[in-house]
Amino acid sequence: xxxxxxxxxxxxxxxxxxxxxxxxxxxxxxxxxxxxxxxxxxxxxxxxxxxxxxxxxxxxxxxxxxxxxxxxx
Numbered sequence: 001x002x003x004x005x006x007x008x009x010x011x012x013x014x015x016x017x018x019x020x021x022x023x024x025x026x027x028x029x030x031x032x033x034x035x036x037x038x039x040x041x042x043x044x045x046x047x048x049x050x051x052x053x054x055x056x057x058x059x060x061x062x063x064x065x066x067x068x069x070x071x072x073x
Contacts, residue, residue: 023047
């Protein structure tokens with residue numbers, strides 16, 4: 001059986017990945033390459049926290065879809 005992921009889960013996960021990339025680069029010390037504001041590691045930490053929040057928000061539609069699948073069986 002193929003699994004379909006909710007569109008909101010896919011979009012929020014994609015946004016989380018986009019937030020995670022500059023966050024990791026900033027924390028690693030390469031943030032100034034992207035933008036001068038990202039030279040501060042705390043800016044990178046804010047991006048990483050935002051990425052975790054986006055993944056958590058995307059998990060809700062995924063869990064609801066899984067519960068709906070279990071209910072149908």
